[in-house]
Amino acid sequence: MSEQVLVKKQHERDGWLSRIPKPLHGWILPLIIVVIWELVSDIGNISATMLPSPISVVAQFARLTMNGELFEYIGISVYRAAQGFLLGSIAGLLIGLSTGLGKLVERTLDTSLQLIRTIPLLSLIPLFILWFGIGEFSKVLMIALGAFFPVYLNTFLGIRSVDLKLFEVSRIFQYTRWQLLCKMIIPAALPNILLGVRLSLGISWLVLVVAEMMGASAGVGYMIQDARGYSQTDIVFVGIIIFAVVGKFSDSGVRYLEKKWLHWRDTYKG
Amino acid sequence: MTEMLKIDKLNKTFAAPTGDVIALNNIQLQVKKGEFITIIGPSGCGKSTLLKIVAGLDTDYTGAVVLNGKPVDGPSIEKGFIFQEPRLFPWLTVEKNIAANLSLKDPTTRTRVTELIELVRLTGFEKSYPRELSGGMAQRVAIARALLRNPDVLLLDEPFGALDAFTRAHLQEVLLDIWQTNRTTMLFVTHDLDEAVFLGQRVIIMNPRPGHIRSVQPIDLPFPRKRSSSSFQELRHKVLSEFEKVEEPTIDVGAGI
Numbered sequence: 067m068s069e070q071v072l073v074k075k076q077h078e079r080d081g082w083l084s085r086i087p088k089p090l091h092g093w094i095l096p097l098i099i100v101v102i103w104e105l106v107s108d109i110g111n112i113s114a115t116m117l118p119s120p121i122s123v124v125a126q127f128a129r130l131t132m133n134g135e136l137f138e139y140i141g142i143s144v145y146r147a148a149q150g151f152l153l154g155s156i157a158g159l160l161i162g163l164s165t166g167l168g169k170l171v172e173r174t175l176d177t178s179l180q181l182i183r184t185i186p187l188l189s190l191i192p193l194f195i196l197w198f199g200i201g202e203f204s205k206v207l208m209i210a211l212g213a214f215f216p217v218y219l220n221t222f223l224g225i226r227s228v229d230l231k232l233f234e235v236s237r238i239f240q241y242t243r244w245q246l247l248c249k250m251i252i253p254a255a256l257p258n259i260l261l262g263v264r265l266s267l268g269i270s271w272l273v274l275v276v277a278e279m280m281g282a283s284a285g286v287g288y289m290i291q292d293a294r295g296y297s298q299t300d301i302v303f304v305g306i307i308i309f310a311v312v313g314k315f316s317d318s319g320v321r322y323l324e325k326k327w328l329h330w331r332d333t334y335k336g
Numbered sequence: 337m338t339e340m341l342k343i344d345k346l347n348k349t350f351a352a353p354t355g356d357v358i359a360l361n362n363i364q365l366q367v368k369k370g371e372f373i374t375i376i377g378p379s380g381c382g383k384s385t386l387l388k389i390v391a392g393l394d395t396d397y398t399g400a401v402v403l404n405g406k407p408v409d410g411p412s413i414e415k416g417f418i419f420q421e422p423r424l425f426p427w428l429t430v431e432k433n434i435a436a437n438l439s440l441k442d443p444t445t446r447t448r449v450t451e452l453i454e455l456v457r458l459t460g461f462e463k464s465y466p467r468e469l470s471g472g473m474a475q476r477v478a479i480a481r482a483l484l485r486n487p488d489v490l491l492l493d494e495p496f497g498a499l500d501a502f503t504r505a506h507l508q509e510v511l512l513d514i515w516q517t518n519r520t521t522m523l524f525v526t527h528d529l530d531e532a533v534f535l536g537q538r539v540i541i542m543n544p545r546p547g548h549i550r551s552v553q554p555i556d557l558p559f560p561r562k563r564s565s566s567s568f569q570e571l572r573h574k575v576l577s578e579f580e581k582v583e584e585p586t587i588d589v590g591a592g593i
Contacts, residue, residue: 234393235423236437238411239485245437253427330427332467 118300123307126300135289140308143274143285146202150209151270155217155263157210162221162262167251176222183215187273191280200281205274212273216265224258225251257328264320271313340521341367341390341489346399348385348547358546359385363399365540365549367489370519374536376526376579382547383525387491390523391417404488416487416520418495422474424466424481431462434481445484452480455517456510472503476510483514489521496531508534512559529579533572534561541578551578 083091100120106112107119114122130136161179165172187208198204228251236250252259278287286305293301346363349356360382367373375383388394390401392411401408403415411417424433431440431449438445453459456476466474475495482490492511496504508531515522526532532539536555543550553575561568 231419231421231423232425234419235425237393238391238413238415238417239437240411240413241437249437250425253425256427328427330465330467332426 154210154213158217166225205277212269213266217262220262224255340369344400361546374532376532377542381542381544413485416482416490422478
């Protein structure tokens with residue numbers, strides 16, 4: 067009886083929200099925005115070059131899907147971003163581990179890395195073009211540089227915040243160096259490392275667009291740049307939405323890993 | 337019985353900005369195999385420091401600490417250590433915490449872990465995470481974890497200090513149980529008088545400034561001991577009177593507050 071009352075109360079509190087499946091709650095606001103957008107572009111006298119209606123964007127999306135262009139571009143962009151991200155984040159993880167574990171490495175390396183970190187990445191574009199041209203290598207390297215720092219900084223921070231008390235336990239049990247790394251330091255630093263990975267995924271995406279806009283013959287960034295030149299604003303929107311959706315999916319991927327690997331954490335969950 | 341742990345002329349000083357502080361002064365102690373020793377003293381008497389030195393966690397001392405004929409020069413699995421906090425790895429389940437760097441895939445470890453979980457009465461919680469355990473349960477996991485390594489001596493640094501009275505009494509029973517089954521040598525630091533008399537075959541009373549052993553009180557009561565028995569109370573008073581002598585210089589009687 068009392069349980070029923072409780073359930074009812076919960077329903078009343080959530081109101082109309084309870085009628086919609088929980089995973090969709092986050093999509094309510096984007097949906098409302100799209101509806102308003104459609105209304106504004108239908109009623110208002112705004113030219114399609116300034117603000118194409120969602121329907122024309124969807125139509126453009128369908129056309130680009132049909133002729134295969136879109137998925138080819140998405141594939142190329144994702145491949146680029148993934149290469150740069152993997153290169154940068156693995157380097158960030160390894161260098162972060164070595165500066166985190168070794169005082170000597172920290173002393174000799176950290177100052178230089180911090181100096182490089184303060185340089186706005188985008189100001190390096192002219193140099194990258196000068197040195198590496200506008201080919202694939204140059205793009206991947208730029209993405210990698212962007213992806214490097216979040217993972218590096220957070221790995222270092224994660225290692226340095228390992229509880230000294232647990233470290234004492236591992237000394238008593240005579241952990242080998244390898245065990246210390248795999249069974250003690252990495253699990254303890256994992257929350258920070260995953261946070262770094264998440265940030266670095268976002269940056270990879272950001273740098274990808276810049277790299278593709280500065281000169282490319284394929285990819286979603288190129289598609290946007292090209293469409294802008296021909297005032298095909300609806301294609302620009304298709305590109306932007308693709309970035310948003312793929313970015314969201316990659317972020318969800320890391321959040322899934324966080325849920326899976328960090329469920330042991332005893333933290334406030336809202 | 338044979339002497340298993342010999343501490344001879346042990347001195348330890350801490351460097352402080354105001355000059356060196358003597359933490360331990362000329363400590364002499366011999367512990368027989370299988371003996372249960374409790375060490376009691378006010379805070380600052382160096383009892384925890386002494387335990388850390390025996391554990392090999394602190395090697396900056398003069399004098400000799402010899403375990404099984406070998407000088408102690410670092411931590412090792414022969415010297416199990418139970419801290420005041422359980423210090424479990426939060427990302428591991430109870431059984432994996434007990435195994436720690438040993439593999440549960442190894443059948444001997446597997447069997448031993450199951451046995452130990454039974455011994456510390458945690459059956460059913462093998463797959464729980466530390467955040468799901470109460471303080472007493474977590475401390476029992478820590479005890480099982482230390483016992484899995486078959487230590488020659490178990491060093492306990494106020495292990496039940498942070499627990500409530502009921503849990504503490506229960507864990508004292510558990511510990512005595514384990515001691516009687518395994519005959520592990522125990523060195524138990526506490527600031528609880530009852531606990532020291534209840535558990536120890538000998539109570540070492542320590543005095544601060546500088547930390548040294550004031551006296552040693554043998555407790556010749558059979559186990560299980562009854563706290564309410566007159567002989568227990570008598571010995572408790574005996575230790576307490578020593579303890580009060582210890583406290584004397586630090587308490588200003590009649591100073592008024």
